[in-house]
Amino acid sequence: MNQAPPVPRLRLNFTWLGLMPFVIFVGLFLVLPTMHIVIGAFQTPEGTFTLQNILDLNSGTIPSSYWISIKVSVASAAIGCLVGFGMAAAVTFRAVPRWIRSPLMTFSGVASNFAGVPLAFAFLATLGPVGLVTVMLRQNFGIVLQRDLGFNILSFWGLTITYLFFQIPLMILIITPALEGLRREWREAAEVLGATGMQYWRMVALPILFPSLLGTFALLFANSFGAVATAYALTGSSLNIIPIQLFAQIRGDVLGNPNLGYAMAFGMIVVTAIANVVYIWLRIRAERWLK
Amino acid sequence: MSVWTRIVGWAVLIFGLLYFFLPLSGLFEFSLKARRGVYSFDAYREVFADPQFQATFTYSVVMALVTIVIGILIVVPTAFWVRLKMPWARPYVEFLTLLPLVIPAIVVVFGYIRLYNTASWLPLTGSIFGTNTLLAFGYTILALPYMYRAVDTGLRTIDVATLTEAAQILGAGWFTILRRVILPNVVPAVLSGAFLTFAIVIGEFTLAALLDRPAFGPYLQRIGANKAYEPFALSVIAFTITWACLALIQFVSRFSKAAPARH
Numbered sequence: 001m002n003q004a005p006p007v008p009r010l011r012l013n014f015t016w017l018g019l020m021p022f023v024i025f026v027g028l029f030l031v032l033p034t035m036h037i038v039i040g041a042f043q044t045p046e047g048t049f050t051l052q053n054i055l056d057l058n059s060g061t062i063p064s065s066y067w068i069s070i071k072v073s074v075a076s077a078a079i080g081c082l083v084g085f086g087m088a089a090a091v092t093f094r095a096v097p098r099w100i101r102s103p104l105m106t107f108s109g110v111a112s113n114f115a116g117v118p119l120a121f122a123f124l125a126t127l128g129p130v131g132l133v134t135v136m137l138r139q140n141f142g143i144v145l146q147r148d149l150g151f152n153i154l155s156f157w158g159l160t161i162t163y164l165f166f167q168i169p170l171m172i173l174i175i176t177p178a179l180e181g182l183r184r185e186w187r188e189a190a191e192v193l194g195a196t197g198m199q200y201w202r203m204v205a206l207p208i209l210f211p212s213l214l215g216t217f218a219l220l221f222a223n224s225f226g227a228v229a230t231a232y233a234l235t236g237s238s239l240n241i242i243p244i245q246l247f248a249q250i251r252g253d254v255l256g257n258p259n260l261g262y263a264m265a266f267g268m269i270v271v272t273a274i275a276n277v278v279y280i281w282l283r284i285r286a287e288r289w290l291k
Numbered sequence: 292m293s294v295w296t297r298i299v300g301w302a303v304l305i306f307g308l309l310y311f312f313l314p315l316s317g318l319f320e321f322s323l324k325a326r327r328g329v330y331s332f333d334a335y336r337e338v339f340a341d342p343q344f345q346a347t348f349t350y351s352v353v354m355a356l357v358t359i360v361i362g363i364l365i366v367v368p369t370a371f372w373v374r375l376k377m378p379w380a381r382p383y384v385e386f387l388t389l390l391p392l393v394i395p396a397i398v399v400v401f402g403y404i405r406l407y408n409t410a411s412w413l414p415l416t417g418s419i420f421g422t423n424t425l426l427a428f429g430y431t432i433l434a435l436p437y438m439y440r441a442v443d444t445g446l447r448t449i450d451v452a453t454l455t456e457a458a459q460i461l462g463a464g465w466f467t468i469l470r471r472v473i474l475p476n477v478v479p480a481v482l483s484g485a486f487l488t489f490a491i492v493i494g495e496f497t498l499a500a501l502l503d504r505p506a507f508g509p510y511l512q513r514i515g516a517n518k519a520y521e522p523f524a525l526s527v528i529a530f531t532i533t534w535a536c537l538a539l540i541q542f543v544s545r546f547s548k549a550a551p552a553r554h
Contacts, residue, residue, distance in 0.1 A: 015376045015377060016377070018368070018369075018372035018376065018377075019369060019372060019373070019377065019380065019384070021365060021368065021369070022365055022366075022368075022369035022384070022387075023387075025365055025428070025431075026387050026388075026390075026432070026435075028428075029399075029403075029425075029428045029429065029431075029432050030387075030390060030391065030394070030399060030432050030435075031387075031390075032402070032406060033399055033401075033402020033403050033405075033406050034394050034398065034399065034402055035402075036402050036405055036406045037398055037401060037402045037405070040405070083303070083306070083307060083310075086299075086303040086307075087303055087304055087307045089300075089303075090299075090300035090301070090303050090304050091304070093296075093300075095296050095297050095299065095300020095301070096297075096300050096301055096304050100304070106541055107311070109537065109541075110533075110534055110537040110538070111311060113487070113490065113491070113533070113537065114530075114533060116494045116495070116496055116508065116529075117494060117496050117508055117511045117512050117515065117526070117529075118318075118494060118511070118525075118526035118527075118529040118530055118533075119314075120515075121318060121515060121522050121523050121525075121526040122314040122315060122317065122318040122526060122530070123314055123317075124523075125314070125317040125318045125320070125321035125322075125523055126313055126314045126317030126318070127317075130321075131317055131321070132313065132316065132317035132320055132321070133313060133317065164310070165310070165311070165314060168307060168310065169311075222392075222393070225395070226395030226396065226397065226398075228395075228396070228397050228496065228497045229495075229496035229497055229508065229512075232496070232512065233496070233511075233512050233515055236516070243395065243397055246397055246398075246401070247397060247497070247500075247501070250397075250400075250401050250404065250501055251501070258405070261401065262401075265397070265398040265401050265402075268395055268397075268398055269393075269394055269395070269398055272393055272394070272395060273393055276392070276393045
């Protein structure tokens with residue numbers, strides 16, 4: 001039995017080949033196109049390096065487009081977080097019967113995926129000039145939305161209210177597990193130490209939930225920042241948010257420097273990337289408590 | 292639980308429910324108003340009779356089915372391989388599949404238009420078939436986060452390594468293993484990914500409009516700019532299809548929880 005140990009053969013490892021179809025596909029149809037845009041943002045039409053495109057973002061209507069996009073996204077994310085949190089809390093802490101939870105979660109799963117052109121029409125039919133709610137308010141209460149409240153569906157608030165249709169359910173979906181992760185023991189411990197309900201929320205529950213809340217806010221922000229179809233169908237080009245501006249630029253309505261278009265797209269990636277990095281980072285922090 | 296907490300809880304919940312159901316009922320009511328003074332299905336009749344509706348709708352349905360097939364072909368083998376042989380690569384693959392949620396669709400399609408134009412090394416936008424292919428690939432990318440997560444969750448519930456070894460002992464090759472062992476075991480997961488893909492593709496606007504393909508989303512937008520009641524009827528149809536798809540996901544996932552995985 002004095003066999004020599006087997007000579008270590010040089011074995012080529014071909015396991016990675018199995019991932020190649022996926023990597024090539026994602027590379028060709030996601031990574032490369034995006035890289036092309038990012039690189040193009042820093043090039044002149046002749047292909048030399050320049051920062052001029054990025055500087056040009058600060059001209060014409062572009063800064064105001066970014067600004068109104070950010071405002072709509074912040075507003076719809078903030079209100080979405082608040083209302084969604086309220087609804088999730090009402091169900092989690094049994095302020096309303098328990099059986100509501102399951103249908104609410106199912107419904108949220110469906111509604112959070114619903115954006116696009118039909119959503120725009122749903123809100124036009126409700127809050128538009130002859131919409132259901134508009135007409136009801138006028139006939140029963142004598143309130144004319146446009147005249148008395150200064151409300152117009154084709155405006156900043158109109159778009160924000162429309163986006164909330166998918167923002168609130170998304171918040172409910174994400175925050176409910178976090179709320180359910182709050183242990184009963186923590187509340188009891190706080191009460192034993194003499195904390196009031198307010199103090200428990202302010203000093204125990206909210207600090208624990210804070211990363212989840214802020215993280216979901218970032219996700220909701222990114223979610224509405226990149227949306228094109230709803231806004232385009234709702235307002236045409238009357239509300240100049242940045243995705244619509246870029247849409248027009250690509251369509252060729254605004255004929256200009258294609259590299260400026262690259263820079264606009266690059267700016268969008270930067271904004272959503274920051275929001276997502278914040279989300280992921282806060283999520284990792286939040287998960288420490290929810291094990 | 293104090294009375295006030297209950298009142299606030301109900302108030303928030305009712306507000307939320309009104310928020311969801313008012314637009315839906317508003318939409319439905321408006322779509323019935325095509326005939327003056329009475330409710331009627333006139334707008335729907337108009338819509339169904341419109342050859343453009345039939346053409347664009349068929350186009351989008353075919354697109355959705357093609358996207359689902361491509362998605363399955365890409366995602367199932369990848370998720371399987373990562374689970375079986377390269378668990379260390381999981382975070383990286385997951386990261387790639389989540390990228391479409393970070394990069395707005397309009398940016399991706401902008402990249403397509405510039406990268407695959409007629410002057411490029413892969414002139415996909417040069418022909419109708421090429422553009423259709425590009426659109427299907429783009430949809431696959433859009434649906435990737437949902438498809439991958441669904442399939443990966445499905446694979447978690449079965450013992451991939453044992454099933455694969457058993458099949459190999461019986462002489463099966465990789466293709467047979469995937470098609471006859473792995474795929475049948477993750478059918479509910481694949482189905483829920485497929486329905487979600489269908490719901491995303493059927494009304495998608497940005498990609499189809501910018502690649503200039505005759506899909507349902509751009510048609511809906513165009514009609515919306517020109518007609519009074521038809522777009523609302525079309526939206527009801529789109530809503531119904533989406534919600535039916537998502538209801539089917541719920542149904543399939545409940546059904547699969549009840550029935551144990553086939554080993």
